[in-house]
Amino acid sequence: MTRVLTGIQPSGALHLGNYFGAIKQMKDLQDSSDLFIFIANYHALTSLNDAELLKQNTLDAAINFLSLGIDPDKTTFYAQSDVKEVLELYWVLSSYTPMGLLERAHSYKDKVAKGIAPNHSLFSYPVLMAADILLYDAQIVPVGKDQIQHVEITRDIAIKFNNAHGDIFVVPEYKIDENVATVPGVDGAKMSKSYGNTIDIFCSQKALKKTVGKIVTDSTALEDPKEWRDCNVFALCKLFLNESELEELKARYKNGKEGYGHFKMYLKELIWDYFEEAREKREYYLNHMDEVYEILDDGAKKASKIAKEKMKKIRDAVGILR
Ligand code: ADP
Numbered sequence: 001m002t003r004v005l006t007g008i009q010p011s012g013a014l015h016l017g018n019y020f021g022a023i024k025q026m027k028d029l030q031d032s033s034d035l036f037i038f039i040a041n042y043h044a045l046t047s048l049n050d051a052e053l054l055k056q057n058t059l060d061a062a063i064n065f066l067s068l069g070i071d072p073d074k075t076t077f078y079a080q081s082d083v084k085e086v087l088e089l090y091w092v093l094s095s096y097t098p099m100g101l102l103e104r105a106h107s108y109k110d111k112v113a114k115g116i117a118p119n120h121s122l123f124s125y126p127v128l129m130a131a132d133i134l135l136y137d138a139q140i141v142p143v144g145k146d147q148i149q150h151v152e153i154t155r156d157i158a159i160k161f162n163n164a165h166g167d168i169f170v171v172p173e174y175k176i177d178e179n180v181a182t183v184p185g186v187d188g189a190k191m192s193k194s195y196g197n198t199i200d201i202f203c204s205q206k207a208l209k210k211t212v213g214k215i216v217t218d219s220t221a222l223e224d225p226k227e228w229r230d231c232n233v234f235a236l237c238k239l240f241l242n243e244s245e246l247e248e249l250k251a252r253y254k255n256g257k258e259g260y261g262h263f264k265m266y267l268k269e270l271i272w273d274y275f276e277e278a279r280e281k282r283e284y285y286l287n288h289m290d291e292v293y294e295i296l297d298d299g300a301k302k303a304s305k306i307a308k309e310k311m312k313k314i315r316d317a318v319g320i321l322r
Pocket residue numbers: 009011017018019020021022143144145181182183184185190191192193194
């Protein structure tokens with residue numbers, strides 16, 4: 001089976017964009033690939049210096065992903081920092097990373113432009129990402145568009161290393177899911193934490209109602225027919241509906257006699273019902289943290305076994321005694 005690996009930044013509450021843009025695809029990959037998913041907490045350290053928050057975010061990410069259907073029996077699910085070999089490889093790879101390669105990284109330039117301190121770790125972020133990928137011989141790396149360049153940097157580093165030492169590393173490919181639509185936020189722009197326009201998956205019913213109520217619509221009168229094509233409420237409903245349900249909703253739009261308030265209410269119910277099982281699981285894990293730690297331990301054990309063997313070959317190749 002193809003080895004597929006992806007990392008997730010632990011950065012707080014998850015929203016509908018995260019679920020339909022990334023997590024759902026990961027769930028689908030669990031049955032068809034040898035899937036590795038890890039919580040990239042070392043990466044999060046590059047832009048977060050609140051210890052308690054980082055610990056909390058790491059645990060939250062574990063709980064949230066498990067609740068949303070990442071199955072540790074099918075997927076190697078672990079925290080990045082639980083397999084220390086990744087830091088050793090990061091250092092080794094640094095010697096095969098031309099400065100120019102990192103200087104061209106958009107993500108670094110964007111983050112600095114946003115006001116994040118230009119630390120060395122922020123600059124060398126792609127090298128750690130290369131270590132994440134190359135340590136486990138990942139063949140495919142599913143990522144969002146903003147991460148393509150990082151996988152290309154990984155490929156460049158792997159090729160440079162292989163040219164020097166023989167075929168030690170698998171040269172990975174990125175995978176973008178072209179079928180995934182951008183999920184709009186309440187203001188119609190791309191849903192994103194940084195735009196403050198998210199609909200969060202694990203919020204209270206009251207908060208959900210309030211957020212859905214804020215979705216921007218046009219001002220067509222209640223009794224008049226409505227256009228579903230550019231409607232944000234419709235676009236969000238679509239995520240949850242099958243073909244025939246979608247046709248029914250279109251008919252309701254065309255028919256008029258219902259206001260956006262009704263469609264928002266419908267959307268709220270769709271969201272709330274869809275994540276019911278996930279909410280229950282989350283409640284369970286919150287009350288059984290020992291199980292969460294155990295799952296992370298098991299994942300780290302599986303990952304470590306591969307990492308340790310790989311590191312031995314790498315040390316040997318570059319001349320580190322043992
Ligand atoms: P945010 O923009 O809220 O910070 P992240 O950058 O942490 O979200 O995104 C994590 C994952 O979720 C990425 O793989 C990204 O492609 C996906 N994602 C985030 N927002 C959306 C969206 N609005 N539509 C589709 N996918 C999204």
